[in-house]
Amino acid sequence: MNTEQLNTELEGKDAESIIRRAWETFGPGLVFATSLAAEDQVITDIIARNKWPIPFVTLDTGRLFPETYALLAETEKRYGIRIQVFFPDRAAVEAMVAEKGINLFYESIENRKRCCHVRKIEPLQRALAPYRAWLCGLRREQSVTRAAIQTVEDDAANGKVKINPLAAWSEPQVWGYIAARQVPYNPLHDQGFPSIGCAGCTRAVKRTEDVRSGRWWWEQPEHKECGLHGR
Numbered sequence: 001m002n003t004e005q006l007n008t009e010l011e012g013k014d015a016e017s018i019i020r021r022a023w024e025t026f027g028p029g030l031v032f033a034t035s036l037a038a039e040d041q042v043i044t045d046i047i048a049r050n051k052w053p054i055p056f057v058t059l060d061t062g063r064l065f066p067e068t069y070a071l072l073a074e075t076e077k078r079y080g081i082r083i084q085v086f087f088p089d090r091a092a093v094e095a096m097v098a099e100k101g102i103n104l105f106y107e108s109i110e111n112r113k114r115c116c117h118v119r120k121i122e123p124l125q126r127a128l129a130p131y132r133a134w135l136c137g138l139r140r141e142q143s144v145t146r147a148a149i150q151t152v153e154d155d156a157a158n159g160k161v162k163i164n165p166l167a168a169w170s171e172p173q174v175w176g177y178i179a180a181r182q183v184p185y186n187p188l189h190d191q192g193f194p195s196i197g198c199a200g201c202t203r204a205v206k207r208t209e210d211v212r213s214g215r216w217w218w219e220q221p222e223h224k225e226c227g228l229h230g231r
């Protein structure tokens, strides 16, 4: 079955059915890349509750909020899982910082994309390398750059199949699930951070603003992807 057929079959299905079908289709070739966002915590809860042996991976960019590290530890403890952490290449970070400075990302889109490449994209490629497909917590509502995502799509940048079980979910659905199941979540969400990334590149937003508006707030909305979800 190709990606398009699988997407047609799963579009409109509930998240649990989508993840189950992904596991049946890809087996040990399936991984979940979590950033510990609210959506990712929902997917973690579904995987753990069903005891599917899907491995968890995450990225430590070296610039995360302390609250994110605390949530990583809390999530592992709550579900009795290990989330494999991938770090950036030390030499690449050192060379970048030596050339451009520690906060290079404020100076240009080019610098910001270079930092995201070194700290996120290359480590993600390493994390995904052994797998054929990955689960991801993207939702269409999140931003203009995500409005067209499919439940199952080809991830050409990484040469994988990407499965977005929450593609059609609304924000209230995510928070309803978290409340009902007492899923651990990042306390920064209660302090005006709907989307949480690296500390230097994320700020609180007003309730009326787009959920991704606090990420790279100095850039235009159409540039606001780090390359992890290139389309």
Ligand code: SF4
Pocket (backbone or CB within 6 Å): 061, 063, 105, 112, 113, 115, 116, 117, 119, 120, 197, 198, 200, 201, 226
């Ligand atoms: S979000 Fe900011 S600090 Fe994090 S990798 Fe991208 S540019 Fe670097």
